[in-house]
Amino acid sequence: MTSDGLRVVIVGGGFGGLCAAIECRIRGMNPVVVEAYPTSTAYGDIIDFFPNGGRIIEKWDNGRVSRELMSMCINQGDRFEYYMADGTLVWSEPWLLRKEHFWRQYAGHRGQMHQVFVDYAKRLGVELRFGDSVAEYIDGERPGVITKKGTKYFGDVVIAADGPRSKARQQVLGLPDAKVNSGYAIYRAYYSLSEEHKRNPYLKEFCNPDRDLTMMWVAKDLHAIIYTWNKGRDLGWVLTHKDSADIGESWSFSGRIEDVLKCIDEGGFEQKLREVVLATPESRLVDYKLVWRQPLTTWLSKSSKIALIGDAAHCHLPTSAQGGSQALEDGVALAVALQRAKGDVTLGLKVFERIRFNRSHVIHMSSIQIRDGYHTLDEETIKKHPETINLPRWTWVIEHDAEANAEKHFDHLAQDVRNNRQGTIEELSVPAEGDFSIAGRVDHAIMEKSLQASL
Ligand SMILES: Cc1cc2nc3c(=O)[nH]c(=O)nc-3n(C[C@H](O)[C@H](O)[C@H](O)COP(=O)(O)OP(=O)(O)OC[C@H]3O[C@@H](n4cnc5c(N)ncnc54)[C@H](O)[C@@H]3O)c2cc1C
Known part of the structure; x- marks a missing residue:
């Protein structure tokens, strides 16, 4: 056979x-x-x-x-950087741990x-x-x-x-x-960066054509990650937060910017994160309830x-x-x-x-x-x-x-x-x-x- x-x-x-x-x-x-x-x-x-x-x-x-x-x-991306909510850098490590990881x-x-x-x-x-x-x-x-x-x-x-x-x-x-509600949800979004973003002093670093960024911030019951790639043209962010609502699972439930901003304020996150959220087209914001199996x-x-x-x-x-x-x-x-x-x-x-x-x-x-x-x-x-x-x-x-x-x-x-x-x-x-x-x-x-x- x-x-x-x-x-x-x-x-x-x-x-x-x-x-x-x-x-x-x-x-x-x-x-x-x-x-x-x-x-x-x-x-x-x-x-x-x-x-x-x-x-x-x-x-x-x-x-x-x-x-x-x-x-x-x-x-x-040369580094993966980790910050406290207020922007204090606490850890930085190479994005690639070995040369052969590039591919x-x-x-x-x-x-x-x-x-x-x-x-x-x-x-x-x-x-x-x-x-x-x-x-x-x-x-x-x-x-x-x-x-x-x-x-x-x-x-x-x-x-x-x-x-x-x-x-x-x-x-x-x-x-x-x-399905088990994990008690957490993720706000997630992805958008393209433009000339207007370059002019915002808080967003300028994300528009760098020579460096892709991977940055993470932690606060009590919250963590956020921002990635940029494609020569400073694309930005994605995620914010994991506590959430007991059960709306099922989908990649396409819309989120509300004002709800994300509440989390940003509760976590005491630095202004940079606030600006990244504010620049997000609401249509791109997904509120993904994390369900565990x-x-x-x-x-x-x-x-x-x-x-x-x-x-x-x-x-x-x-x-x-x-x-x-x-x-x-x-x-x-x-x-x-x-x-x-x-x-x-x-x-x-x-x-x-x-x-x-x-x-x-x-x-x-x-x-x-x-x-x-x-x-x-x-x-x-x-x-x-x-x-x-x-x-x-x-x-x-x-x-x-x-x-x-x-x-x-x-x-x-x-x-x-x-x-x-x-x-x-x-x-x-x-x-x-x-x-x-x-x-x-x-x-x-x-x-x-x-x-x-x-x-
Ligand atoms: C639309 C979508 C967007 C996602 N976005 C992200 C993301 O942005 N970031 C991230 O980390 N992970 C994301 N994920 C999850 C991630 O892709 C998976 O966790 C991982 O890749 C494991 O893949 P999988 O093939 O096992 O499952 P999945 O990626 O969930 O793929 C399962 C596939 O099965 C299809 N399917 C389900 N039921 C049926 C059916 N009855 N008949 C026919 N087809 C069916 C679904 O449409 C889906 O395409 C996403 C998944 C989906 C489906």
């Missing part, structure tokens, strides 16, 4: 679904992606991929995809980056069916889906990459839609011919900074497992789950821990340990090679599956390789020295 021509039905053309489709196609499979949005390019603001996700992209089309992305992403670390406009993924998938010949959403999953000998428009897609395997509000959780895993105990359907991946399987809060990268890791690990299983889809999916489960679980859970860390930091702690404020870049997370890892573990996990080895999913899966203790963090002093030496 072989995986050549395997029909892979993928629900959801976000980054997770597209990565799975691309990686399956590269390995000779025949994927089709069914996506509800007619186009995703208009949606979202800034998204990050760290080196563990970026190294997957770096391999595509001999680096062409990386180059396309980098032309629209932060590429002149592996991306932050830019989600819609524009998404288009690059779509274009590459098209060039590879992935079948894209956008503008129709899946209404029903069918788990059986030949699994499939039926869309709202009534189109049926059956295949050898179905991958539900249908995001945080995944229908597959309910229909495939039989779970209730157990508890970890699942399995990502597989009864028949093990349907698997959930990406945010459908492990919906992160943005503070892990790993939502996008983990979805890409799933995509490549899945394709490797399906290929190595040589057409035995059930085996492939079971091994895939065991390769990814513990790692993704620990990273998923970290998003709560990291957010609470930011919001409860007191000035004394920050003065003593300014490094505790920095971006969560643990070596075991960001240097991980998901493709090599899947190749390395396939055989022994396949053996376990064939031998019907008993145990919990945690016991049967590859260990996570790390935790989120301070000890596991990147040592910035060492990193800076080696970076300077390599430049």
Whole structure:
């Protein structure tokens, strides 16, 4: 048997679904992606991929995809700077921790980056069916889906990459839609900078054509990040704040500038942030309620011919900074497992789950821990340990090679599956390789020295 021509039905053309489709196609499979949005390019603001996700992209089309992305992403960012609300600089670290991260670390406009993924998938010949959403999953000998428009897609395997509000959780895993209000929300916006902004003394530094900025401010129960890129032409900002209102989840709920300004004042943020908010066209302001999903105990359907991946399987809060990268890791690990299983889809999916489960679980859970860390930091702690404020870049997370890892573990996990080895999913899966203790963090002093030496 072989995986050549395997029909892979993928629900959801976000980054997770597209990565799975691309990686399956590269390995000779025949994927089709069914996506509800007619186009995703208009949606979202800034998204990050760290080196563990970026190294997957770096391999595509001999680096062409990386180059396309980098032309629209932060590429002149030398530092990531951390401030107290009043503007006191407390920590600064390199944006890139290693020289080779240049082609592996991306932050830019989600819609524009998404288009690059779509274009590459098209060039590879992935079948894209956008503008129709899946209404029903069918788990059986030949699994499939039926869309709202009534189109049926059956295949050898179905991958539900249908995001945080995944229908597959309910229909495939039989779970209730157990969304948990995290108690926080994010105001987010993205806009282009103009000559007028250059004339505002508070905004002038964001219009610098020679330097992309990444800056973060922390206050009690609040944290804000501003990014600029594209030679001082684009600015994105996010402000995480406490919020118990439950308006559901969407990327397109409008926010109100006056509500953001209240948060800015409550946090005692410096005037610069106020001006960034004031300059935001209200139509660009999204009020995104952060909803959390508890970890699942399995990502597989009864028949093990349907698997959930990406945010459908492990919906992160943005503070892990790993939502996008983990979805890409799933995509490549899945394709490797399906290929190595040589057409035995059930085996492939079971091994895939065991390769990814513990790692993704620990990273998923970290998003709560990291957010609470930011919001409860007191000035004394920050003065003593300014490094505790920095971006969560643990070596075991960001240097991980998901493709090599899947190749390395396939055989022994396949053996376990064939031998019907008993145990919990945690016991049967590859260990996570790390935790989120301070000890596991990147040592910035060492990193800076080696970076300077390599430049
Ligand atoms: C429109 C949009 C904007 C976003 N903007 C940002 C952002 O600005 N910053 C950020 O950090 N993260 C953003 N995210 C989230 C981020 O992209 C994901 O956390 C991460 O990339 C994981 O990707 P995923 O593919 O697992 O899930 P998602 O990116 O959520 O993709 C899931 C896809 O499945 C589709 N889908 C869902 N249900 C069905 C169905 N029944 N039938 C067919 N298709 C279905 C959705 O339309 C979506 O495109 C956004 C997600 C979306 C969908």
